[in-house]
Amino acid sequence: MKLTILGYYGGYPDHGVGTSAYLVESGDYRLLMDCGSGALLALEAVCDPRSLDAVLLTHYHHDHAADLGVLQYYYQLHSGAKKVLPLPVYGHTKDPLNFAALTFGDFTRGVGYTADATLTLGPLTLTFLETQHPVPAFAVRIEEAGTGRVLVNTSDTRAFPELAGFAKGADLLMADTNFLAEHPAPMWHLTSTQAGQLAKDAGAAALLLTHLPQESDLAQLQREAQAAAGSVLVTLASTEKVINI
Numbered sequence: 001m002k003l004t005i006l007g008y009y010g011g012y013p014d015h016g017v018g019t020s021a022y023l024v025e026s027g028d029y030r031l032l033m034d035c036g037s038g039a040l041l042a043l044e045a046v047c048d049p050r051s052l053d054a055v056l057l058t059h060y061h062h063d064h065a066a067d068l069g070v071l072q073y074y075y076q077l078h079s080g081a082k083k084v085l086p087l088p089v090y091g092h093t094k095d096p097l098n099f100a101a102l103t104f105g106d107f108t109r110g111v112g113y114t115a116d117a118t119l120t121l122g123p124l125t126l127t128f129l130e131t132q133h134p135v136p137a138f139a140v141r142i143e144e145a146g147t148g149r150v151l152v153n154t155s156d157t158r159a160f161p162e163l164a165g166f167a168k169g170a171d172l173l174m175a176d177t178n179f180l181a182e183h184p185a186p187m188w189h190l191t192s193t194q195a196g197q198l199a200k201d202a203g204a205a206a207l208l209l210t211h212l213p214q215e216s217d218l219a220q221l222q223r224e225a226q227a228a229a230g231s232v233l234v235t236l237a238s239t240e241k242v243i244n245i
């Protein structure tokens with residue numbers, strides 16, 4: 001399984017880097033996980049956007065879904081054969097208005113998931129955990145058939161006990177690490193220390209800090225997370241990086 005980081009900021013894009021968007025590949029299967037601001041341009045740089053097999057949205061905040069509209073227009077207007085038509089766009093069903101917008105003509109089709117769903121997308125099996133966030137949001141656990149390798153994405157969330165069990169044994173844990181260790185409440189994202197502790201508690205092999213802040217010292221964020229994570233290898237998200245899981 002291969003992870004390409006297309007955008008990693010929380011909230012808004014900054015200096016040429018977009019918000020949450022990740023390409024997950026297994027063999028020739030391509031899943032776009034979240035579709036934040038700048039996702040389509042970043043995707044075009046690594047593959048033909050028409051070659052996607054599916055899109056998954058963890059929630060409907062703009063920094064995770066802003067480019068879905070233009071991706072839909074791309075599927076409508078761009079010439080050439082599409083690999084899948086309509087392109088399935090998986091989203092939760094707790095917000096009917098946003099869920100309805102996942103379907104666009106014959107080009108994209110919204111497919112609902114719930115907390116207890118198990119989705120089989122090509123070689124990938126997805127399960128979910130509802131997180132604690134101001135709007136409904138879902139962490140996702142992706143297991144690759146054949147290898148059994150596991151990628152877990154916390155999506156946006158504050159810390160809560162069930163996360164560690166959900167992320168148990170992940171080969172790579174992607175954690176919403178939007179805050180330095182000292183951050184005043186209310187907190188709807190993890191701090192560096194909480195992300196590190198989560199990776200340690202889950203027994204993850206590696207921790208990727210993502211959904212990063214624009215105005216904090218990222219070296220400090222990484223140091224704090226590493227201090228809490230013990231022997232778990234901690235890295236910062238980067239668009240330069242393709243990660244083999």
Ligand SMILES: [Zn+2]
Binds near residue numbers: 011
């Ligand atoms: Zn976000």
Ligand SMILES: [Zn+2]
Binds near residue numbers: 059061133137156
């Ligand atoms: Zn959010």
